[in-house]
Amino acid sequence: MELNKFILAIITSEPDKVSGGGTPVFISRNIEEQDNIATILARVTEGVIHDLGNGVYILIKH
Amino acid sequence: MSTFLQTMLIGVLSGSLLRYVMLKRDYRLYPSYPHGVVIHLALGVIAAVIGAVAIPALAEKEFTAVTFLALAATQFREVRSMEREMLQNLDQTNLVTRGPDYIEGIARVFEARNYLVMFTALLVGGVTFWSNFFYGILTGLAALIISRKLMKGKVVGEIAHVRAGKVRFEGANLFVDDIHFMNLGREQVRKIYLERALGVIIEPYDDNGRATLANNGQRRAIAHDAAALLGIYKDVDTAEFTPIVRRSLDTGRVGLVIVPLEKDITILIEAVKKVPVLESAFSTPLKTTLGRKAAD
Missing domain, CATH: 3.30.1360 (Gyrase A; domain 2)
Incomplete structure (x- = not known):
């Protein structure tokens, strides 16, 4: 089985909800900044942003 | 005109015509490339020639000529891998990919159509050889209608x-x-x-x-x-x-x-x-x- 989906980055406004791991974590001060960082990263990496529903966005390469 | 020439001519013409009719150039964007059309028409004509020559060759007791049919079949199998390879390469740059299943389906259709052309030319050649060119043309038309109907898959x-x-x-x-x-x-x-x-x-x-x-x-x-x-x-x-x-x-x-x-x-x-x-x-x-x- 080939692994072809990757978490490229985590963008969060609630840093206490993520920790460690090999994925870069981008911490933002508010939702607008979070949205902005996520958009730029998604455009650059050609990934898709998914919302975990707790203030944490993950950027996935499909 | 000699019977041989008549058989060959009508067989090749009907086979090539069938190939042309079966080449669809529409929104599926394939094979709308002009050179793709040329490639497939050329292969279609070759298939028609092989089909048409079989009956006169048999009548002349040239049995080795008939074995060329088998040789041709292996050649046309190459058509499938050629199409597959090309479509796979092109698919990588598509915004919405076709996927391997669709490509395999298209490639198989290309191969099958060459065989259809060969069979049609064989049939038409045979009929022309043993009766006359009028029945030959009639058989060609019938083959055209039948193959269109048979090859029409479901949607x-x-x-x-x-x-x-x-x-x-x-x-x-x-x-x-x-x-x-x-x-x-x-x-x-x-x-x-x-x-x-x-x-x-x-x-x-x-x-x-x-x-x-x-x-x-x-x-x-x-x-x-x-x-x-x-x-x-x-x-x-x-x-x-x-x-x-x-x-x-x-x-x-x-x-x-x-x-x-x-x-x-x-x-x-x-x-x-x-x-x-x-x-x-x-x-x-x-x-x-x-x-x-x-x-x-």
């Missing part, structure tokens, strides 16, 4: 009912009616989906249709054809607007969500209905006793 509209569905969000999750598609993080993307996206629900008529639509390759073919016809609101860096097809686990229904350039639901429904059912996806569990028992 999605024949195995399933296609209707519009409502695109909606539950939090960040995208749904069409009750089928879940994906989670979309950004508010702006969700807004675009609500404004521009179209959703379609494909309801299989029976268990055969359900099994066929469950095939991932078939679903990618549906997404590709819909995008090719309606245009797609997407670029390489906006992967979130890729049209996707998902299945309802409870009912076996399949849903399509697409952000088209032309927002026209009736055209989308027609487009989905006309998507060919792929040979590799077509499945008939109802033809077996166990399949029928499982269905009730």
